[in-house]
Amino acid sequence: MLHEINRDKFVVRQMDGAEGMLLLPDKSIKLIYGSPPYPNAERDYGVWRSSEYIAKMTPFLDAACLKLTDDGFIVINVKANREKATSKVASKRSLVIEKMAIQMEEDWGLYCVDIEIWIKENPAPTGLRVACQDAYEQNLWFSKSPKWTINIDAIRRPYESHSVQTYDTYEYKPRSNGNTYVRKNKRIEPNPLGALPKNIISGGVSARIDDHPATQPLYLPEKYIKATTNEGDLVVDPWLGSGTTGYAALSLNRRFAGFDVVQEYVDSAEKWLSSVAGGKEADEK
Numbered sequence: 001m002l003h004e005i006n007r008d009k010f011v012v013r014q015m016d017g018a019e020g021m022l023l024l025p026d027k028s029i030k031l032i033y034g035s036p037p038y039p040n041a042e043r044d045y046g047v048w049r050s051s052e053y054i055a056k057m058t059p060f061l062d063a064a065c066l067k068l069t070d071d072g073f074i075v076i077n078v079k080a081n082r083e084k085a086t087s088k089v090a091s092k093r094s095l096v097i098e099k100m101a102i103q104m105e106e107d108w109g110l111y112c113v114d115i116e117i118w119i120k121e122n123p124a125p126t127g128l129r130v131a132c133q134d135a136y137e138q139n140l141w142f143s144k145s146p147k148w149t150i151n152i153d154a155i156r157r158p159y160e161s162h163s164v165q166t167y168d169t170y171e172y173k174p175r176s177n178g179n180t181y182v183r184k185n186k187r188i189e190p191n192p193l194g195a196l197p198k199n200i201i202s203g204g205v206s207a208r209i210d211d212h213p214a215t216q217p218l219y220l221p222e223k224y225i226k227a228t229t230n231e232g233d234l235v236v237d238p239w240l241g242s243g244t245t246g247y248a249a250l251s252l253n254r255r256f257a258g259f260d261v262v263q264e265y266v267d268s269a270e271k272w273l274s275s276v277a278g279g280k281e282a283d284e285k
């Protein structure tokens with residue numbers, strides 16, 4: 001058991017992330033946020049092929065169901081890389097992420113809050129000629145509870161000028177399923193905390209100079225940490241990498257546990273996280 005998590009603000013360990021989660025108390029994690037190796041991505045830390053992807057993810061999803069609080073969430077940031085082209089078939093896009101999302105509901109009993117899209121404003125060129133430039137990733141956002149609540153006010157955004165104009169001109173009422181708007185006789189005022197958040201996130205890929213090949217921008221984990229956790233809650237990233245999720249969690253006064261199989265990533269993340277957990281002014285990498 002990782003007892004340190006009750007004493008320290010964060011714990012990081014070099015080990016398999018599913019096994020790491022099993023060392024935490026049952027029903028102790030409010031949010032699991034992380035980015036596993038992407039299907040078919042050729043990385044130093046191994047290649048998880050589409051054909052074996054769900055089998056590789058199974059121990060992580062099993063551990064998640066056991067260790068999430070009853071009102072907890074899991075968000076998996078991932079991108080479906082293409083299959084290798086063969087002499088008979090062009091490099092087709094893998095559908096294993098969609099398959100896994102369906103299985104997360106059907107086999108693991110989780111509830112889909114949404115599949116959000118991260119639009120990468122400055123994607124790395126892929127040189128693709130059989131499809132368009134690859135410029136987005138998916139955030140599979142699932143709840144353990146069928147009737148979840150999120151801190152929507154914590155992730156509101158500034159109104160766009162055309163929405164403010166619309167509010168001034170028309171009268172609307174949101175429908176209960178959130179699908180659309182119908183006219184009603186009562187004017188709604190813009191919320192002083194901002195507009196409702198969108199299910200897309202748009203921004204640049206990480207500009208951090210780091211030893212890790214796949215660092216995320218902080219704004220990705222920040223959104224889900226703010227939306228699903230409160231101060232003091234435990235956030236876990238079972239694919240720690242450079243420690244982005246931990247940095248975001250600790251900056252927002254949450255507790256954090258992270259696991260990675262590569263010792264040098266864990267060492268470097270530990271240094272970065274110590275700077276923020278110690279309350280010192282930490283430079284964002």
Ligand SMILES: C[S@@+](CC[C@H](N)C(=O)[O-])C[C@H]1O[C@@H](n2cnc3c(N)ncnc32)[C@H](O)[C@@H]1O
Pocket residue numbers: 015016017018034035036037038045212214215216217238239240241242243244245259260261262265
């Ligand atoms: C896409 S990267 C995560 C990057 C991270 N989000 C960041 O911002 O730096 C995936 C990470 O998963 C790690 N990994 C691969 N297999 C693992 C396993 N079985 N358990 C834990 N981590 C693993 C890799 O070493 C790699 O650092």
